[in-house]
Amino acid sequence: xxxxxxxxxxxxxxxxxxxxxxxxxxxxxxxxxxxxxxxxxxxxxxxxxxxxxxxxxxxxxxxxxxxxxxxxxxxxxxxxxxxxxxxxxxxxxxxxxxxxxxxxxxxxxxxxxxxxxxxxxxxxxxxxxxxxxxxxxxxxxxxxxxxxxxxxxxxxxxxxxxxxxxxxxxxxxxxxxxxxxxxxxxxxxxxxxxxxxxxxxxxxxxxxxxxxxxxxx
Amino acid sequence: xxxxxxxxxxxxxxxxxxxxxxxxxxxxxxxxxxxxxxxxxxxxxxxxxxxxxxxxxxxxxxxxxxxxxxxxxxxxxxxxxxxxxxxxxxxxxxxxxxxxxxxxxxxxxxxxxxxxxxxxxxxxxxxxxxxxxxxxxxxxxxxxxxxxxxxxxxxxxxxxxxxxxxxxxxxxxxxxxxxxxxxxxxxxxxxxxxxxxxxxxxxxxxxxxxxxxxxxxxxxxxxxxxxxxxxxxxxxxxxxxxxx
Numbered sequence: 001x002x003x004x005x006x007x008x009x010x011x012x013x014x015x016x017x018x019x020x021x022x023x024x025x026x027x028x029x030x031x032x033x034x035x036x037x038x039x040x041x042x043x044x045x046x047x048x049x050x051x052x053x054x055x056x057x058x059x060x061x062x063x064x065x066x067x068x069x070x071x072x073x074x075x076x077x078x079x080x081x082x083x084x085x086x087x088x089x090x091x092x093x094x095x096x097x098x099x100x101x102x103x104x105x106x107x108x109x110x111x112x113x114x115x116x117x118x119x120x121x122x123x124x125x126x127x128x129x130x131x132x133x134x135x136x137x138x139x140x141x142x143x144x145x146x147x148x149x150x151x152x153x154x155x156x157x158x159x160x161x162x163x164x165x166x167x168x169x170x171x172x173x174x175x176x177x178x179x180x181x182x183x184x185x186x187x188x189x190x191x192x193x194x195x196x197x198x199x200x201x202x203x204x205x206x207x208x209x210x211x212x213x214x215x216x217x
Numbered sequence: 218x219x220x221x222x223x224x225x226x227x228x229x230x231x232x233x234x235x236x237x238x239x240x241x242x243x244x245x246x247x248x249x250x251x252x253x254x255x256x257x258x259x260x261x262x263x264x265x266x267x268x269x270x271x272x273x274x275x276x277x278x279x280x281x282x283x284x285x286x287x288x289x290x291x292x293x294x295x296x297x298x299x300x301x302x303x304x305x306x307x308x309x310x311x312x313x314x315x316x317x318x319x320x321x322x323x324x325x326x327x328x329x330x331x332x333x334x335x336x337x338x339x340x341x342x343x344x345x346x347x348x349x350x351x352x353x354x355x356x357x358x359x360x361x362x363x364x365x366x367x368x369x370x371x372x373x374x375x376x377x378x379x380x381x382x383x384x385x386x387x388x389x390x391x392x393x394x395x396x397x398x399x400x401x402x403x404x405x406x407x408x409x410x411x412x413x414x415x416x417x418x419x420x421x422x423x424x425x426x427x428x429x430x431x432x433x434x435x436x437x438x439x440x441x442x443x444x445x446x447x448x449x450x451x452x453x454x455x456x457x458x459x460x461x
Binding site: 046047048049050055056057058059061062063064065066067069070071072073074076082083084085086088089092093120123124125126127128129130131134135161162163164165166 | 245246247248249271272294295296297298299304307308314316318319320321322323324326327338339340341342343344345346381391392393394395396397398399400401428444445446447448449450451452453455
């Protein structure tokens, strides 16, 4: 059985390490906030100007001046800090955030990522995504393995405009996990299969060339 | 004696609005947006505006009003979602959009306000936004090197910012995530107007707690906007046993 959204988030949560400062993108990556293992200290950053994101507020306690990058009302925590967008992106572009988990529309086998526009169709803009993938040392992409028409989203090369060139370290989909080399010096390694998913299915649904981790070959 | 205090947003903008000018406005979503000043900008009927901001309002709020009134020629932003008429105007080529990575936009405004004409960043290298920009390789401390692209500083003819508290000297204090782009936009304006929730006597703000020093603020007006609108109200249920 392929992983569901929650299980994909659980897999992404395994990338957290004690003491990390982490930025989570919108969608499945946001679910990782609830999956920090007990006993581990992880500080979440919201690029609109908060370090130390707390849970959603209770009914009646929403503060219009306190939102996350997805514009949802949130709370702060003891030890949180507020700052400007310039300071926020100094954290991101200066390499101070250790891990970025975000969504994707296409990933290429050389680590290229596309997730900000579909020419002629969707023009929302990149927001902070280009800064995150350029500045954060470890980038994890969580996305569906195929698009709505069934086309592979993990490709030999991206067809959509790039968010970053050679920026993805790990790709998590509902059927598999791939370890990528940003420098493109080796092919991606297939490191995990979702329970009950076979190698043939992954091969059929993937355009990118990949090799098998030793325990899978 | 000179004063920075104005009785209304319209009076604070009087004499400043002209066709073709560049306006920068603070805010992220609907958080920290100078809503009264934006309404006054709409009412000024100044046209062919270039507008700088993270996003140009969202449906029916903020800079959306100026856009819907047909006053904007070009926007410089990082995010155009949540704004249907902006997407439509762009698709129909009625408006020019210059997309910026959010951190690049923040840094361009910071640089502009600080008199820095350009800087290099790794963000966007190898993407569409690098086209036509100078690229250079710089060494890292470990001896490796990376490619960077040149981005230019941004300034505005008029900057509109939103703060929580101000004193008559123009010192500003922001609240929570309503700070966002406001401090850089305050510095990047040739004339900067602050819309504030509360005007306090000079001396009441601890100098150690000032976020934007008064030198960056030319005009101040007290906001009429309460309560504030929330774009995506999100809550969690109370579970049994938790204190209310």
